[in-house]
Amino acid sequence: xxxxxxxxxxxxxxxxxxxxxxxxxxxxxxxxxxxxxxxxxxxxxxxxxxxxxxxxxxxxxxxxxxxxxxxxxxxxxxxxxxxxxxxxxxxxxxxxxxxxxxxxxxxxxxxxxxxxxxxxxxxxxxxxxxxxxxxxxxxxxxxxxxxxxxxxxxxxxxxxxxxxxxxxxxxxxxxxxxxxxxxxxxxxxxxxxxxxxxxxxxxxxxxxxxxxxxxxxxxxxxxxxxxxxxxxxxxxxxxxxxxxxxxxxxxxxxxxxxxxxxxxxxxxxxxxxxxxxxxxxxxxxxxxxxxxxxxxxxxxxxxxxxxxxxxxxxxxxxxxxxxxxxxxxxxxxxxxxxxxxxxxxxxxxxxxxxxxxxxxxxxxxxxxxxxxxxxxxxxxxxxxxxxxxxxxxxxxxxx
Amino acid sequence: xxxxxxxxxxxxxxxxxxxxxxxxxxxxxxxxxxxxxxxxxxxxxxxxxxxxxxxxxxxxxxxxxxxxxxxxxxxxxxxxxxxxxxxxxxxxxxxxxxxxxxxxxxxxxxxxxxxxxxxxxxxxxxxxxxxxx
Numbered sequence: 001x002x003x004x005x006x007x008x009x010x011x012x013x014x015x016x017x018x019x020x021x022x023x024x025x026x027x028x029x030x031x032x033x034x035x036x037x038x039x040x041x042x043x044x045x046x047x048x049x050x051x052x053x054x055x056x057x058x059x060x061x062x063x064x065x066x067x068x069x070x071x072x073x074x075x076x077x078x079x080x081x082x083x084x085x086x087x088x089x090x091x092x093x094x095x096x097x098x099x100x101x102x103x104x105x106x107x108x109x110x111x112x113x114x115x116x117x118x119x120x121x122x123x124x125x126x127x128x129x130x131x132x133x134x135x136x137x138x139x140x141x142x143x144x145x146x147x148x149x150x151x152x153x154x155x156x157x158x159x160x161x162x163x164x165x166x167x168x169x170x171x172x173x174x175x176x177x178x179x180x181x182x183x184x185x186x187x188x189x190x191x192x193x194x195x196x197x198x199x200x201x202x203x204x205x206x207x208x209x210x211x212x213x214x215x216x217x218x219x220x221x222x223x224x225x226x227x228x229x230x231x232x233x234x235x236x237x238x239x240x241x242x243x244x245x246x247x248x249x250x251x252x253x254x255x256x257x258x259x260x261x262x263x264x265x266x267x268x269x270x271x272x273x274x275x276x277x278x279x280x281x282x283x284x285x286x287x288x289x290x291x292x293x294x295x296x297x298x299x300x301x302x303x304x305x306x307x308x309x310x311x312x313x314x315x316x317x318x319x320x321x322x323x324x325x326x327x328x329x330x331x332x333x334x335x336x337x338x339x340x341x342x343x344x345x346x347x348x349x350x351x352x353x354x355x356x357x358x359x360x361x362x363x364x365x366x367x368x369x370x371x372x373x374x375x376x377x378x379x380x381x382x383x384x385x386x387x388x389x390x391x392x393x394x395x396x397x398x399x
Numbered sequence: 400x401x402x403x404x405x406x407x408x409x410x411x412x413x414x415x416x417x418x419x420x421x422x423x424x425x426x427x428x429x430x431x432x433x434x435x436x437x438x439x440x441x442x443x444x445x446x447x448x449x450x451x452x453x454x455x456x457x458x459x460x461x462x463x464x465x466x467x468x469x470x471x472x473x474x475x476x477x478x479x480x481x482x483x484x485x486x487x488x489x490x491x492x493x494x495x496x497x498x499x500x501x502x503x504x505x506x507x508x509x510x511x512x513x514x515x516x517x518x519x520x521x522x523x524x525x526x527x528x529x530x531x532x
Contacts, residue, residue, distance in 0.1 A: 120461075120462065120467060121464050123461060123463040123464065124465065127463045131429075133429065135486045137522065138486050138487050139462055139463065139469065139472060139474060140457075140459065141459055141463055143461070144457050144474050147457035148457055148476050151457060155455070197460075199458060199460065200458055249476055249484035250435065254484070
């Protein structure tokens, strides 16, 4: 797996880009990543997107359209879909494609255009991540499905709503320093507690904002020269996907993210690392309850104790396991199918030491995890700085 | 309008018909022909009693398209007495405060309508239990 390296990244700010089409956004992020990588052409383009076909956009053949926009007519290009984890699934497809040896380089683009759809239709589009026969006809919004989990979680483990506040407060504090974030303002615990209820117990400050966005990453086999002399080489240490039942009602333990546990476990085995060896974790905080469950599934908190890590400050940039270092889904924004690629761009920038005002003091190994639906498809990646072979002269100087 | 979907699901929507596994006796809803507990074939129909308890619930104020006429409404996960869980709306709650653990029973109600020329979609909802268990 460590044969695959990240060569360049690019993205557009998450926002309502009324003047830009879905393809404009994807193309802009794609070309930014190519410029960053110092390349003009890749061997394949893989696109992650969730709602282009179900929303008012009504667009399939998206990858071909983006390839053409970028001036790469003829290029191998196709789309990968895994609901809100589409971007991360596309990244995995890119890794596997490069690692197979069939191509030398792949451009992965995650893109979503949500602001041109009326809000009830956006709500309906997001609900397509749930079971169309046995969940959707009964009218739950995607928020409501998460609210069902959160209420029961509070009931089982005795947490109060306010105990989840540090997740949103931390995300907003980090987003305030990120020029690509959708919500660049801090919030207080009091504001969190008084926010408008969307679907009880979830309020507006538990929930991530949707938006228009695109992010892109160039992957290639390690060893290729990269134009940035000071950049450490970032390689893929692990890539793992696992699935669970699509409906919450079919899960034996609805308060556990089984697919997240399984994909994280597989990722740790691939990387040969333990949970406590992750320097930071870009998790899928679409709702504050999901942040808690992700920490538990990744083995960073005991089952039922996710909020404790937040209360103790472990999730902050100076804590033992920083999360949402650029604002996370909660405040950077959640352009659903693009989000997984944003997370991986952010992990890469941390590892390169190019995270600007969001730079962590220690960033050598980072994990990203994307959750499709309420936990049906979970994609986990671990990226790390490639270890340099020990130099004889260096060893000598220590002797 | 999804006419064929509603027709295909009529047994489940109107009568809560799932399956029972002939190998491990697990009761299955929604039906799926493969037992989620033992992994063997399980396509024998089984009619659920419709009785259960509220496992969790929430209120939808911002409904997805097609459900606007009913909002706000309460969606619940109902733990059926026979084992499986089902996602459904609560109805006929009146002034009663919904609580986790509240006993409920299945009733048939209108799930949605599809405009003046569309069809009316009926299916299961759950109400606070009236009959003795």
